[in-house]
Amino acid sequence: MTGTWTLIRLALRRDRIILPIWIVLLGLTPASTVAAYEQLYPDAASRAMLNASAGANPSLAVLYGPAYDLSTAGGFTAWRYGLFLALFAALMGIFTVTRHTRAEEDSGRLELIGSGVVGRHAALTAAIATAAGANLVIGLSIGLGLTGAGLSASGSFVLGLGVASAGLVFTAISAVTAQLTEYSRSANGIACAILGGSFLVRGVGDSTVSLDWLSWLSPLAWPQRAKPFIDDQWWPLGLAVLATAMLAAGAYRLVSRRDLGAGLLPGKPGPVNAPASLSNTFGLAWRLQRGALLGWTIGAVVMAAVFGSIANGIVDLVGSNEQIREIMQRMGAAQTLVDSFIAAIAGMLGIVTAMYATQAALRARSEETGERAEPVLATGVSRISWVTSHLAFAVVGSAVLLAFSGLSMGLAHGLRVGDLGQVGGILVGTLAQLPAVWVAGAVAALLFGLLPKATTAAWALVGVFALITLFGPALRLSQPVLDVSPFTHVPxxxxxxxxxxxxxxxxxxxxxxxxxxxxxxxxxxxx
Amino acid sequence: MTTAISVSGLVKTFGRTRALDGLDLTVRTGEVHGFLGPNGSGKSTTIRVLLGLLKADSGSASLLGGDPWADATELHRRLAYVPGDVSLWPNLSGGEVIDLLGRLRGGLDKRRRADLLERFDLDPRKKGRTYSKGNRQKVALVAALASDVELLLLDEPSSGLDPLMESVFQECVAEERDRGRTVLLSSHILAEVESLCDRVSIIRAGRTVETGTLAELRHLTRTTITAELATPPNGLASLAGVHDLKVNDHQVSFDVDSHELDAALRALTLSGVRSLTSQPPTLEELFMRHYQEDVAR
Incomplete structure (x- = not known):
């Protein structure tokens, strides 16, 4: 453990921009809902209506989790944001741990540190401590923010610390996946796949009474199962802490059993000669980016299928509550609620694709900082052909991603309602996000070309677009703020x-x- | 005689750091040119400017008759580059990287590739992640040496090689020279420089401090003389080229600049020489002198 404290300080220094962004975005978002709730549902009648409609709708439960009681601002906040906050806290934990463990090892930097007066487990401990600390700060900020907004302190902190505890579990999961393979990308990929799986499992559990027990298998569901503002149960948080401790112990055992730089899953040898496809910059970019494109496509297709198959359940809401319809329509601005729900999901798929586009565009930057761009640019290839080969994935890859997810959502919905004629319209609605996705990818390309040291800002911007698009309409943000996101302008x-x-x-x-x-x-x- | 590389007054700054401060460098076509200097003296920066990866702030540089910045793509087809710190793609095998870089440069000689793989004892099936530093360098070396190019830019290419591979490397570079190729070789390994280089340039803090053939540079160094004399020495101390004079009764030792050697010996014989040993100048001393001055600055 020697050297852990020094490594924690190193991690905090390296993350001095990204962690505060996570903390501010996740810590302060929920408090801003409280006022919007009071405005939207001013009296007991409208709140009872909300409970009877949205609260009883299984389709919404897939998206947001179980609605225990929507007649209080606290209950509503826990339902509307609890799951998403846990999801994002989990992502933060995963990325932070991988960044300071496997990514460091992958790049060879950990070897330098490992040879110093640093214990074998110091890097892992420092990464876990950094991610756990950030989660705790997020949890406390949520608690303080909601208390400040006038909600009960115990409910506020059960919700905040519940979110933090879900983040902790995935911090520990990421600590394990970082030991499995040699590459940080795969470590993140496996952890994110587990996260996606957890989301789906609890989606089934939360929406199906007979399968309610399934949700207990998903750490993402635990914060809401603590029933903040309703029962304020602390014990599901204890469950999360227990799971974290067990997973972390597993990660430590794995570290002890393997060599520095090696993974547990063995690598296999490659070919002696390069295939004919690996003859130009595009061939290289395809080789480097195809795995990510495939992974994102599978993820988006699954997500689109889930949402497509629940879309019809939204019909149950029609006519029951004017306000909910108003919110849904403002998010989707469409005639029927099913259409507007599908349009809203198309917007979400657009956000997911914008994340992919940003990552694909910034691959050029990681090639550059990894010193792998230099040998290529020292051969007879022009800078333009090299960079456009990578940017092509932000442009064309995004189209592929949207097309497959639109198709998936259309088929899932069409099969559910027995009308495959709807597939075309849903596909078009999803592909309509493409120009906005391109804008996000182009911002990354612009930063790469002009301010290469500030490319991380592209991620911050995608985050802002996502928050505006997902929560802006419900929060009644003013139009100029909504207009910041390119997704606002997509019909x-x-x-x-x-x-x-x-x-x-x-x-x-x-x-x-x-x-x-x-x-x-x-x-x-x-x- | 034509020049392959001609650089004069090159300046490159990164923020407040002046990496190149009026550097001059001339590499003649067909020679192996040693490029020496302490760490951080600007060798890699110079090579990156020559590759058009960095844009110089001022000064002029010409490479194979072209402008390294404006004509980069065209020029790159005629040269091969081996970086000092080779990073490979973790999921590409060494063989794939060799083929890729060769093809991007406009093709590579298959027979020569196979021959080099054998001589460097490199397994091309391993993935980039699993190679050691030396083996990563071998991958880049094979890719560069198997290409049919006029100029090789090698930035400390052998720093990770074992002694056996070091000698294979020296053989290969000698062969390249015999084929009429030009090589710019940045190196810290003096034996390598002595055995391969026709001319060398030594740079320090972004400036060229010495350039010439090894014989010319040797001339700049000092010979160490130790002598036993019949009578105490006379007039030695006042000679211009004599340094570090130590007199112990009849024993005398000093360093003397090569061009003052004759005068110093004449002064010694006046006192009656009983025994005399002289240590010839070594390149190492020359380099150490330049490197140390850098430390002293």
């Missing part, structure tokens, strides 16, 4: 009127940003 299809104008100007913005990014990259120093 909510199916349902809304199709107009070409936003597609044209969003595409134009994307083209200009991509162009500026490429031009900037041509002129700047490499490295």
């Amino acid at each position: 909510k299809l199916p349902g809304a009127e199709f107009t070409a104008t936003p597609f044209l100007w969003l595409s134009a913005v994307a083209i200009v940003l991509f162009g500026l990014g490429i031009a900037g990259f041509r002129r700047r120093d490499i490295g």
